[in-house]
Amino acid sequence: MSEPVFLLLFLLEFFVGSIMFSYWLGKIKGKDIRQTRDGNPGGSNLGRVFGWKWGMAGIVLDFLKGYVPLVFVVELGILQNWRLAIVSVAPVLGHAFSPFLKFSGGKAVAVTFGIWSALTRWEVPVLLGTIFTIFSLTRVIRKKGKTTPADDAARVMVGMLAVLVYVLMRGIPYLLPVWCMNMAILFYRHQRDIKAILVNQGSKRNAR
Incomplete structure (x- = not known):
């Protein structure tokens, strides 16, 4: 596969990923969801502001922009190895650093x-x-009520560690760099929530 085709696919995947559906759904409802709750322009924050139906719509659209373009690349065998790894992460990169939001973006879970x-x-x-x-x-079960952004960050990090185990067990070479790049982006976008978890744990230890 020629380098121009690889570059074109990367830019296409990045562009599709950078379309912030949840942000625009919020604007349709008359509110900038970046100014509410944790400021995340993604589906989870959209749901917290406007209810689960709107949140689900945003999450599904964010999921599809990661899935639809890439599944064609994978199933048609257009790219392999490191090129496929880089193109695979492009939608996540686009969502997390959208040029439409001055290279800010969402937490990139969906x-x-x-x-x-x-x-x-x-x-x-x-x-x-x-x-x-x-x-x-x-x-x-523990009757903790609604989840917080810190709770979301915790389950994302634990989930991605489980994905690492899966990747290592499967032994498919290009999946490990995909995981590393994906994890780095997720960690960066969740860093504030991760810090909140660490501070909370430290406070609990000090209170004992």
Whole structure:
């Protein structure tokens, strides 16, 4: 595959990823969701502001922009190895650093589900979904109420560690660099929430 085609696919995937559906759905409802809650212009924040139906719409659209373009690249065998790895992460990069929002963006969880659905034929999303469900059920059982951004960050990090185990067990070479790049972006976009978790844990230890 020629370098121009590789570059074109990267730019296309990045562009599609950078379309901030949840932000624009919020604007349709008359509010900039970046100015509410945790300021995340993604589906989870959209749902917290306007209800689960709007949140689900944003999440599905964010998922599809990660899945649809990439699944064609994967199934048609257009790219392999490191080129496929780089193009795979482009939608996540576009969502996290959207040029339409002055290179700011969302936390890239739904689009992460999308790219891994395309790369692993739904195996990783089933794994992540199971972990997310366990987190949610645990919270319900413990009567903790609604999840917080810090809770979301915790389950994303734990989920991605489980994905790493999956990647190492499968032994497919290009999946490891995809995971590394994806994890780096997710960690960066969740860093404020991760710091909140660490501060909270430190406070609990000091209170003992």
